[in-house]
Amino acid sequence: MLLDVQQLSVDIPTAQGVLHAVQGISFSVDNGETLCIVGESGCGKSLTALALMNLLPRRAIRTAGRLAFSGTELQALSAAAMNKLRGENMAMIFQEPMTSLNPVFTIGDQMTDVLRQHRRVSQREARERAIYLLTRVGIGKAETRLGQYPHQLSGGLRQRVMIAMALMCDPKLIIADEPTTALDVTVQAELLRLLLSLQEEFGMGLLLITHDLGIVSRMADNVAVMYAGQIVESGPVISIFENPLHPYTQGLMACLPTPERKRMQHLRAIPGTVPALVGQLSGCRFRGRCPYAQPICAEDVALRPYAHDHAYRCVLPPDISLANAAVTLETNP
């Protein structure tokens, strides 16, 4: 097991009370495998990524039952040891390519710094590695690019640079937080294809955070659906797409545009908004927006197994859930 997370929570003290941004989530990623965490804005998916890297904002408090990377418990590591791990064994790609590179250093300086931070290599070797990776992520004239500054590159190119930079030390795990959200659709598709082929070449695990089910269907081996700080459904991608069991997952899928949809027909949306996560929370977090809510939903719901690692957090039995899914997906107006 490359990454094993058990009962990870992130709490943020605020003036109104403690914000329970992430509430005891568990998941794992194997070598060469892709796990997609999917959910809407504010569900805690980005904080989950930052929590793994130990890069949370200073006020945020991280607790976890287990946070193991390649068998090493991350919570037991010193700040220096964690720093050594970051960039070398686990690297991260961010959502904002326009602001994620340092404006006053060249691409080459920033890339070689990563390698030279973690390995004893000469500047020339580091440069060669940078040129190789830039070429590999599809950037032409790599040698010229090394001498350029971020503002001379387009958003798509900058994100490619970020990916190449993350690969400098050949990490075992890449955490990508909405890596294509800020980019054109055509660039998105290219970058996703690139990530897949890189994963094949380097055999790394990929934790991909997204709100886009289209990306999930193309990239994921496993999926974890997050809602309001909890995982509400998780399992292999095929199982989730064929048998979405949680009403929220079903709702997300019903919101996907389909080719049969007529022009100007409204896209479906889940009514209501995400509950505030401040203070004492109880019951199913989705019940306020759920069409099948019952009085029992006010009590806490545990993840219940369905089949083949597929689990969901809902009181409805699977057969009723699936019948609902058929209705939800077909009555797509």
Next chain:
Amino acid sequence: MLRFILRRSGSALILMVVVSFVAFMLIFAAGDPAVKLAGEAGSSADAARIRALYGFDKPIPVQFFHWIAAAVRGNFGHSLYFDQPVASILFDRLGVTLLLGLTSFIFALVLAFPLGIAAARWQNTWIDRTALVIAVVGQAMPTFWFALLLVILFSVTFPILPTSGSETWQHFVMPSIVLGYFAAPAIMRLTRSGMITALETDYIRTARAMGIAPRNVLLKYALRNALIPVVSVSAAQLGYMLAGSVVVESVFAINGAGRLAWESILRSDLPTVQALVLCFSLVYVILTFLADILNAWLDPRMRLADARTD
């Protein structure tokens, strides 16, 4: 980069000409200079003679041209008070002030940078608050009073430093501390705010995610970005220290240009004032020019944006 420097030196040169014209016009600021020179007892015939002698009867552009042509060759005319060429008084005094300004500036930077960086790194801790107190005190305390306190401490209680004069390096220690301490707070606070802004950016998060050592994140990745606004302010502070060192020079009886300027104004020694204004202004122009170049070196966006407009 070379192109950038050339362009900036062009605009600096134009600025110098404008500034020197303003300095030249000073002589007419207090009314007809010939009447003034003739004195209260002077007749209008005296004034006319003086007018012809000094060339005040010629058109102003011609006078300016003569003055500037002489100034470029180091001839600033004759002092009305000392009865010797302005240039010979000026260069001694200017050297002393430049030296004092430079040592004060170094002291200011040595104080401001580490404190500003530490205050940002440990924001809202006792370190930050201590730095704030040091800054507020430096800004609020009158220079002459702080100077006297230092004299009491280091010349009277512990007689290790001389009280006045400018003969040895020991003479410069207290004046530099006084002048530097006054200039440091602005630089320190700006370094702090610049660092805080930089440390919250996405690119610093990237550097951390890549495992760059915290020391490098702070002193390389964040500092270079934070310094860009600091450079311009520092240049202005240095200019201020050079031109505004009157109080410190008076307290420590240093024969510098600041004191000379002050005394020359009292004596209505216009050629000397003119020459000093010109020198101080040119120092400002040069410092701004150097700050621009330093900024362009720090920030590639600046130098490339400039090149693109060609």
